[in-house]
Every structure is written in C-alpha cells, then in structure tokens.
Amino acid sequence: MSGHVPTSSAFKSNSQEALVNRNLQAALRGSRGNFIAKRAAARANVPEFDDIRDQARDMKNHVLANLDLYLEAYEKKVTEAGGHVHWAETAEDARRIVLDICRKSNAKTVNKGKTMISEECGINDHLAENGIKPVETDLGEYIIQLRGEIPSHIIAPAVHVTVPEIEEAFRKHHAHLPPDRDLSELASLQAEARSELRAKYFEAEVGITGANMLIAETGQSVIVTNEGNGDLSQSLPKVHIVMASLEKIVPTLEDSATLLRLLARSATGQEMSVYTTFSSGPKRSEDPDGPEEYHVVLLDNGRSNMIGTEFEEMLRCIRCGACMNHCPVYQSVGGHAYGWVYPGPMGAVLTPSLIGVEEGGQLPNASTFCGRCEAVCPMRIPLPKMMRSWREREFEKNLTPSATRYGLGVWAWAAQRPWAYRLAARIANRSLGITGKSKFSKLPLAGGWTKFRDFPAPQGGTFMDQWKAGKR
Amino acid sequence: MSARDTILARVRDAALARPEAATNREAQVAERMTVGPKGIIPHQGQATGPQKLRQFLEKLEANDTTVTRVSSEDEIAHAVARELRKRNLPAAIRMGEDPMFHAQDWGSLDVSRGPGRLEEPVTLSRAQFAIAETGTLVLTSGPDNPVTLTFLGETHFVVLRTEDLRSGFEDMWGDFRKRGLDPRTVNMVSGPSRSADIGQVLQLGAHGPVALHLFMVG
Structure with missing residues (x-):
C-alpha cells in the first residue's frame, strides 16, 4: 500500500515510547520555547494583529461558504494561463494523477519542495514503487528522507533530529565524499546538503511543490519558503506540479496579503519568510527559464464533507504550526506519536476528519484543554471545541476503552448528585490525610500519575468544606 | 460524473x-x-515620504540585506564593480536582458547574459517594486530578469529604482496591475536564503543566495 500507514490509534503507546526516547527529548528540549518567544515578539510589533486575524477568519469563512464559485473562477484563470487543473477526490486519485504526469514526461527523478499534501497522499512511496526517484529538497525534509522518516512538525519537519544524528545520516548517505571530512560545524553540514542538492535540481524532469494559497483572481499558486528550494524545484525541471487542497483558495491578491501578514509571524516569528512566490501557468513563450508545463492537483480527500459540519472551521487552517509550538502535549511527545501526517492540536482535529474517527479518534484525547492553541491560532480556529466534539463522537461510537467509559459513568452519576460527590471527596481527603504523609509515590487507580511524579497529600478540608467555613 | x-x-x-x-x-x-484594498492595512504598511524610506532600510537590515545607494542609473556598473572587489569576488556577473543593464558600460567586467547555471558566483536582477512594510523586493520573471538568477547566484545583486518603493502590499499590487505585468512568477524576496533545520539554529545560505545586496538608484 502506498502512503503512510497511520499509527494514530496507538497514540498512547507511541507517546510512552516518545517520553523515554533520549534523543527525541533532547531535540524537543532544544527547540522548546524558541518558537513561542519569536512569535510573541513578532505579534507585539503589529498593534493591528488581532484585527487582521478577525479579517482573515471572516475572509476564509466567506470563501468556504462560496467555495464552489471560487474554485470555478480559479480553474478558469489557471486554464487561461495555459495550466491544467486536475481534481482528485482521494489520495489514491492524486497518486494516480501525479504518476501519470511523471510518466508522460519520462521522469526518472522528481524534485520535491515541501508539501504536506504530498505527505498526506504518500506520493514519495508511490513514485518509488513505480521506478521514479523522489528527492526532497527542503533541508529538513531531505534529512528525514535520508532517515526514512515522516515529518514530525509541519514547518520544521526534522525538529526531532539531533545534530549528531544529522551528521550520521550524511556520512552514511554521502558515502562518495571523503570519510575524514570535518562536519563538526553546523555550517559544514548545511554546506554539504546545499552542494549535494544543487546538482540534483538540474537532473529532475519534474518538480513538485505545495501551495500556501491559490488565488482566484489570478489563478496563481503561492509558495512561502526560507531556503529557496521550492523555487529551484519548480523553475528548473520541464514540468511543475502543484499539489494543493481545495480550501487553499483566497479571492484576490490583497487577500493574500492579509494571510501573509499572519503566516510567517505565527510560524517562525519572521515578518515575512524569505521567499514568497506567485506562479501562474507554464513559462511564457519568450522566457529563458521556467517549466514548460504547469499542473495543479486539487485534492479533496474528505474536506468537502467537512463543509457545513462542526469541523468546517478547521478548513481555515494556514498550516503555520503555532498550535503545536504552544501545545504542552506536542512539546512533550513530539510529532511522530500522533502517528500520521498532521501532529499537534491541528492534527488532532484534522486526522479523524481525514482518515476516520476509528483510526484517529485517540488524538483529540491528547489535550489538556489549556486553550493555548486557540489563543495563538492566527485564523481563530476553536481547536479545543472541535477536539471535544471528536471526543463526544468517539464516545457515541463506543470507541472509548471500557475502563474509561466505566469511570466516566461513575463520575457522571456522582456529578449529578452533589451530596454523593461531596461525601466521596471528603472520604478521599480524610483517608489520604490520615496517613500523615505529605506526598504519595503510589496510589491505587492513579498509577498513571504516580509513575512520573508524586501525588501531593491534601491539606485541610475539601474545597466545599473550606468554602462553607467562610475561607474565601 | x-x-x-x-x-x-x-x-x-x-x-x-x-x-x-x-x-x-x-x-x-x-x-x-x-480588486483593491478593502481591509486593514497595518500602520507599518502605510509609511510615506522619508519615513517610508527609513523604515524600508531598517527592515532590510533586519532581514540581512545590505545596501548601496547611488544617485543615478549611470553609476550602477561602477557600484557593482566596486562591490565585487569589496567582497573579493571574481570580476564576472550573470544577468538578463533588462534595458537598464544593456545601457550600462560594464568596462572590464566579464558580463554574461541568460538564465542561471549550476555554478553562479554572482547574479544581477532588477526589482519591479519593493515594499517598505517588510523590506521585501518584488521581482518578475522573464527574459529581462530570468527567475533562476534570483535563486542560483551565491551572491545576488538587485537594482531598485527608489521611485519603485511602495508602502505596503496593497499599493504595490495596485501599481503592479497598472503596469499590466503578467509574468510566470512574481518573486517576493526578503533577505538571503536561510534554514534552521539543523539544530534549530538559523544559518544563512540554504539553497538560494548566501548574500543579498541591493543597489538603490535615486
């Protein structure tokens, strides 16, 4: 089978492994906080930031309410510019379309700019199975391709990889280079990747990129990068394929400015990413460079079914990654524990929508509901609310483990009978207090807690008792 | 169906x-x-007069673009040669067919024209516009300025007429439409290429240029 086989249903065991993986924890410690501080500084420099968020939310809501009309307008413009739009209902359709285009161009090598839609569709495996070599050119994607992994973050795909692990991968895969070369500096690692990939840009027959936006006014696709790899991937080969999901539409160039003002600031804390490129059609007749063919693969893969449901707002997502950068769960277990393409809070909502609640239903439980994801989301997506909706659906479908269901049943019974709830709280309080200990390293039914930290002994009476006694 | x-x-x-x-x-x-501006334009995208220029220069510095200012187009070739010497680069440069560059007397400089090749130590392009809001250069692909020169040059030189500087995205796109441009790509460039994928430490010079230098005319 092509594509990444999801392991999202094993989130619990995935995350237990992640917590004891020393390299992963070291990498997560190294990046923790960086993104948060940079975003906060960038946001503070724009007093109008929250108003721009409102405007972006409203614009995208309008687009989703009229998406059929915008898609038709966009397609018309692409065709006028000499490009081709291919509609893909499923990931499998997208794989077939991409392979067909590659075969028609007799492609042996395909260069890839960073595209999450390609990850979602499992394009790399599918091309490789059919004798075409995919080469990831984004530095982070290149590193994980060498390591045989999938991205663990949507904008920093190799954030889980430590520097020594990168050196190890380069020494193994760049075996034609002198084994005694010095790779002790970060700069020497980056320079080596740059020179290895430079030649590959000229070899590929096809270049595949994603799209941060599709502009209905002009039929342009937009990519936003810092490395310049996406532009080399789309400018040097004969054929450029854009892989985009259909909700990426914005009406006009001015609307693209609204999203650009939010995207880089929310993602990396930059005011603008280094390269923002608007592309339309193949090269013009007088152009000395650029591709001869321009194809857009428009992917649905379950998104049109989200329109009009409680999960529609997820389609406003611009894939900045701010939610995972601010998520205590993501920051503890990393992206791979989520088991599929999209990690963090946005992944917890999107994954069950795209691959089903049976497979992805565990992910919405990976939240403390602290609400930071919603607080920083540039598109004001109510992520916790949607995770709650998924939990309800999981419960309704009887997918929740029986111990959890039983526990929730007991709790619900007590919660509806205040006398019982207070009595139980008082008994628990007294019996823990009677031991004379200040903390517990083991407690019945709380092994999940005490395995990693002590449980503090209650001080004084229950909250309700203290409240009644006038302690306020 | x-x-x-x-x-x-x-x-x-x-x-x-x-x-x-x-x-x-x-x-x-x-x-x-x-088309046309409908929404919020942040204060930062509305600067005018000397403040617009001042802000643009600040933003360029923040995104690691260096700048030389020259008073007229006649001085471009000279300024380019001087910058090459200053950076210890070979006296050779690759560029497109932009009339502004054809009008220059390049002297002893080894000038070649056409799209980018595998090894390009220095390339030269002209920007259509620039944006003071973010310190961004706006280039358009075509025979005058082949798109690959923007990404393959190890050092990328760009010329901008100061009169083409705009306050924000909205006035830039407005004037872009007025010029009737329809290039295959519009390239917004905000500094030299960079990556933080190795050890989460930002390093300049990923796949695109290691250095970006702007010549502002007028």
Whole structure:
C-alpha cells in the first residue's frame, strides 16, 4: 500500500515510547520555547494583529461558504494561463494523477519542495514503487528522507533530529565524499546538503511543490519558503506540479496579503519568510527559464464533507504550526506519536476528519484543554471545541476503552448528585490525610500519575468544606 | 460524473444547505473579487515620504540585506564593480536582458547574459517594486530578469529604482496591475536564503543566495 500507514490509534503507546526516547527529548528540549518567544515578539510589533486575524477568519469563512464559485473562477484563470487543473477526490486519485504526469514526461527523478499534501497522499512511496526517484529538497525534509522518516512538525519537519544524528545520516548517505571530512560545524553540514542538492535540481524532469494559497483572481499558486528550494524545484525541471487542497483558495491578491501578514509571524516569528512566490501557468513563450508545463492537483480527500459540519472551521487552517509550538502535549511527545501526517492540536482535529474517527479518534484525547492553541491560532480556529466534539463522537461510537467509559459513568452519576460527590471527596481527603504523609509515590487507580511524579497529600478540608467555613 | 463535478456538487450542496445561505451568492462573490484594498492595512504598511524610506532600510537590515545607494542609473556598473572587489569576488556577473543593464558600460567586467547555471558566483536582477512594510523586493520573471538568477547566484545583486518603493502590499499590487505585468512568477524576496533545520539554529545560505545586496538608484 502506498502512503503512510497511520499509527494514530496507538497514540498512547507511541507517546510512552516518545517520553523515554533520549534523543527525541533532547531535540524537543532544544527547540522548546524558541518558537513561542519569536512569535510573541513578532505579534507585539503589529498593534493591528488581532484585527487582521478577525479579517482573515471572516475572509476564509466567506470563501468556504462560496467555495464552489471560487474554485470555478480559479480553474478558469489557471486554464487561461495555459495550466491544467486536475481534481482528485482521494489520495489514491492524486497518486494516480501525479504518476501519470511523471510518466508522460519520462521522469526518472522528481524534485520535491515541501508539501504536506504530498505527505498526506504518500506520493514519495508511490513514485518509488513505480521506478521514479523522489528527492526532497527542503533541508529538513531531505534529512528525514535520508532517515526514512515522516515529518514530525509541519514547518520544521526534522525538529526531532539531533545534530549528531544529522551528521550520521550524511556520512552514511554521502558515502562518495571523503570519510575524514570535518562536519563538526553546523555550517559544514548545511554546506554539504546545499552542494549535494544543487546538482540534483538540474537532473529532475519534474518538480513538485505545495501551495500556501491559490488565488482566484489570478489563478496563481503561492509558495512561502526560507531556503529557496521550492523555487529551484519548480523553475528548473520541464514540468511543475502543484499539489494543493481545495480550501487553499483566497479571492484576490490583497487577500493574500492579509494571510501573509499572519503566516510567517505565527510560524517562525519572521515578518515575512524569505521567499514568497506567485506562479501562474507554464513559462511564457519568450522566457529563458521556467517549466514548460504547469499542473495543479486539487485534492479533496474528505474536506468537502467537512463543509457545513462542526469541523468546517478547521478548513481555515494556514498550516503555520503555532498550535503545536504552544501545545504542552506536542512539546512533550513530539510529532511522530500522533502517528500520521498532521501532529499537534491541528492534527488532532484534522486526522479523524481525514482518515476516520476509528483510526484517529485517540488524538483529540491528547489535550489538556489549556486553550493555548486557540489563543495563538492566527485564523481563530476553536481547536479545543472541535477536539471535544471528536471526543463526544468517539464516545457515541463506543470507541472509548471500557475502563474509561466505566469511570466516566461513575463520575457522571456522582456529578449529578452533589451530596454523593461531596461525601466521596471528603472520604478521599480524610483517608489520604490520615496517613500523615505529605506526598504519595503510589496510589491505587492513579498509577498513571504516580509513575512520573508524586501525588501531593491534601491539606485541610475539601474545597466545599473550606468554602462553607467562610475561607474565601 | 467526473471527479470535478462530484467535488463541486458536494461543495455546492453543502453551501446551499446552510440556513444562512445567501440567495445572491454569485453577486456576493463578484463583489468580493473586485480588486483593491478593502481591509486593514497595518500602520507599518502605510509609511510615506522619508519615513517610508527609513523604515524600508531598517527592515532590510533586519532581514540581512545590505545596501548601496547611488544617485543615478549611470553609476550602477561602477557600484557593482566596486562591490565585487569589496567582497573579493571574481570580476564576472550573470544577468538578463533588462534595458537598464544593456545601457550600462560594464568596462572590464566579464558580463554574461541568460538564465542561471549550476555554478553562479554572482547574479544581477532588477526589482519591479519593493515594499517598505517588510523590506521585501518584488521581482518578475522573464527574459529581462530570468527567475533562476534570483535563486542560483551565491551572491545576488538587485537594482531598485527608489521611485519603485511602495508602502505596503496593497499599493504595490495596485501599481503592479497598472503596469499590466503578467509574468510566470512574481518573486517576493526578503533577505538571503536561510534554514534552521539543523539544530534549530538559523544559518544563512540554504539553497538560494548566501548574500543579498541591493543597489538603490535615486
């Protein structure tokens, strides 16, 4: 089978492994906080930031309410510019379309700019199975391709990889280079990747990129990068394929400015990413460079079914990654524990929508509901609310483990009978207090807690008792 | 039914099923598609006069673009040669067919014209516009300025007429439309290429240029 086989249903065991993986924890410690501080500084420099968020939310809501009309307008413009739009209902359709285009161009090598839609569709495996070599050119994607992994973050795909692990991968895969070369500096690692990939840009027959936006006014696709790899991937080969999901539409160039003002600031804390490129059609007749063919693969893969449901707002997502950068769960277990393409809070909502609640239903439980994801989301997506909706659906479908269901049943019974709830709280309080200990390293039914930290002994009476006694 | 028709029908049905679905959706979309600024332009994107220029220079510095200012187009070739010497670069440069560059006397400089090649120590392009809001250069692809020169040059030189500097995205796109441009790519460039994928430490010079230098004319 092509594509990444999801392991999202094993989130619990995935995350237990992640917590004891020393390299992963070291990498997560190294990046923790960086993104948060940079975003906060960038946001503070724009007093109008929250108003721009409102405007972006409203614009995208309008687009989703009229998406059929915008898609038709966009397609018309692409065709006028000499490009081709291919509609893909499923990931499998997208794989077939991409392979067909590659075969028609007799492609042996395909260069890839960073595209999450390609990850979602499992394009790399599918091309490789059919004798075409995919080469990831984004530095982070290149590193994980060498390591045989999938991205663990949507904008920093190799954030889980430590520097020594990168050196190890380069020494193994760049075996034609002198084994005694010095790779002790970060700069020497980056320079080596740059020179290895430079030649590959000229070899590929096809270049595949994603799209941060599709502009209905002009039929342009937009990519936003810092490395310049996406532009080399789309400018040097004969054929450029854009892989985009259909909700990426914005009406006009001015609307693209609204999203650009939010995207880089929310993602990396930059005011603008280094390269923002608007592309339309193949090269013009007088152009000395650029591709001869321009194809857009428009992917649905379950998104049109989200329109009009409680999960529609997820389609406003611009894939900045701010939610995972601010998520205590993501920051503890990393992206791979989520088991599929999209990690963090946005992944917890999107994954069950795209691959089903049976497979992805565990992910919405990976939240403390602290609400930071919603607080920083540039598109004001109510992520916790949607995770709650998924939990309800999981419960309704009887997918929740029986111990959890039983526990929730007991709790619900007590919660509806205040006398019982207070009595139980008082008994628990007294019996823990009677031991004379200040903390517990083991407690019945709380092994999940005490395995990693002590449980503090209650001080004084229950909250309700203290409240009644006038302690306020 | 084709995949296209199936998807569009599903999207349309969902749109029409909304309780608040408008009866005049076509008219609303047509109205929304009329171009021009409609929304919030942050203060930072509205600077004018000397403040606009000052802010642009600050933003360039912040994104690691270096700058030389020259008073007229006649001085470009000289300034380019001087910058090459200053950076200990070979006296050779690759560029497109931009009339501004054809009008220069390049002297002893080894000038070649055409798209980018595998090894390009220094390339030269002209920007159509620049944006003071973010310190961004706006280039358009074509024979005058082949797009690959922007990404393959190890050092990228760009010329900008100061009169082409705009305050923000909105006035830039407005004037872009007025010039009637329809290039295959519009490239917004905000500094030399960079990556933090190795050890989460930002390093300049990923796949694109290691250095970006701007010559501002006038």
